[in-house]
Amino acid sequence: MRDYRADDLTFRPAEPVDLCEAWSRVGLGYPFNEYRASWRMGGRPLGQRLQDKGPLWGPAGIQSLLPEMLAQSMTGYPFICPDMIGGGEIKAMNAQGDSTDQEFFVRYAQVAALSPMMQFSVAPSRVLDEVPLAAVREALAVRAAPLPRLLELVDEAARTGEPVLRPMAYHASGADDVTDQFFLGPDLIVAPVTEQGATTRSVVLPAGRWRADDGAVFDGPARIDVPCALARIPRFERLGDA
Template sequence: MVFSILENEYWYGGYVFGSYVQPYDASSEADIDLRRNDSTNQAMPFFVSTKGRYLWCDEGFLLHFGGGNIAIDRDVELREGYVNLKGAYLAASREHFPFGKEGPSDEFFKNPVYNSWIELTFWQNEEAILKYADSILDNGMSAGVLMIDDGWSDYYGKWEFSKEKFPHAEEMLKTLHSKGFSVMLWICPYITPDTLQYRQAKEMDILIKVPDGKPLITEWWNGYSAALDLSNPAAVEWLDKQLEALREIGVDGFKFDGADVLYYPDDIMTAGSVTPNEMARLWCAYAEKYAFNELRMAFKAGGMALMQRLCDKPHNWGEEGIRALVPDTLMQGITGHPFGSPDMIGGGEYMNFRENSGNLDQELFNRHSEIACLLPVMQFSAAPWRVLGKESYDRILKSVRLRERYAPKILELAHHAARTGEPVARYMAYEFPEGGYERVNDQFMLGEDILVAPICEKGRTSRNVAVPKGRWRFQGTVIESEGDVMELTPEEGVPIVLEKCE
């Protein structure tokens, strides 16, 4: 299937990861392979254009931009006549990935989310978790969702608190709740071999297999594991029993990690005869029944009520680090994943973070916080009061206070997204289709009337902002724009924020 790109037409979609290269136009040369989502983030078999057109396929496809054309290796749906980017996106959402359910828990949008990973890595334990929670409050931060990351159980597939690490788990949960925290636990769809749970799962025939009929033992970032066959209702029931037992003692929900397509070979054998892409989607569908959920990897999960985090980012200023945060979050929104978290502040790629821990870039940490504070979900992991000096930490608190000010608006937009699919954080071209903002991906609209432009470059204290025509309030002053690019300087510790005047 081949068709022409229109004059001044720009296309967005496919992968969230690496989306700073988008949009694509008639001058672009690019190959996008959606047959397997081997990225570590969300992907949708969907592209949408500023000329009111969209592409959709129920399966992944191979797409080529080149010579002013789009060539696809199979027939897909090409729909047109929806005027602009917003019209085409909303039409596609209604038809192919409808919203209309309750979104993830409101708690994600009210206060910062805290994850114990960078502080504790695999050494999660009761004493340290309680200390982390107390430190949050003692250092002037609000209680919020607290995620206990990998290491709280004895091994994968045995989803019970380790009695050695968490001797009083139920009491710990009650204590955390009394302090105002909601508590989530990290889990994955993998099972450690040579364990009782592995033998049980093998006997129940609920594991993914390889062609010779043996259980798949896949290599992933934490070693070698068997993998649960989520297309088998018995596997779902087996997992349900464990997670509901945790819910009964006070766990609010789960961080659903893993299920990366790259860890499932193409020739997997499953009860439902599903592909690796479909197996990843089943993990998302399973997670959706919990209001407290977090996902990082997905295929065709647009429209689901999931809090979708960006993949772990390195602690640097590059296009794979801090400069990826706004473009990737915008791409989440335009592909049906509006409830996004721009990774853990400072960078969630823990090996990279640890390598830099002795020479941490405090400016980068501050800028990441300023970027995250007005995006859908703001998430900390490394304790900023520990890794930053007082001046830098005071700037963190300023960004958190700005978040508190706009939290009602963010929550309102999250509810609107759950009903309609409209992104919380939106491309400038989505809200201002005649403004020529198709390539602007380092600033965003928070809803229809709040423009946010964070600083993403080291050493800068001001930046150029594309300001749409009209009257805008900036730091107490009304400015008028004819669609100008203006150099603006924010107050220290916060991004540039302009509010549209009536």
């Protein structure tokens, strides 16, 4: 609510939260919209992106994306975007200059790849070398493969309010503390990499049989370590009960 003040001159008495809500309602009249803040607009057809993020590793940067997207999903805002790939906080991006952290850029793109919306802060071909650029293109290919499923979930969210991105606990009891991976619908687990320099990552699998994107099959419940080369977004498709 930082852009609205209690002493703003308005047509009728209004608090900052009222002005935020009124501006959000303007977007309802347009088929394409994007908001960074809303008030009392859960369940409405508004695209919501996260607060501007700097190009940072750790909980203040890339590791905040999934928890915040899942929180938005569960509070009635299913049409979400994890800010702009590479970071959208303008002062931090300007300070970065030409020294783009290419690994960070790739991992950010992978977080965004299976979210409802993707945005780039800059054209990848302008800031990435050949190998990272190929990894970003692979992330786009990963997005393209389940796109019909993603669009079905978007339509379902519009009808029912069901979130597109779902916390692990949504479909797996006992997984309340797992906030660095998510369900895309009830049968696909996505576990992006957000640790700098990671070559493996830990993944929690619920009960059932799960096939990874590399073809490996696992029986849950289990916690497994999987390799995560720069171009990989670990994903696990439900095959049925173990």
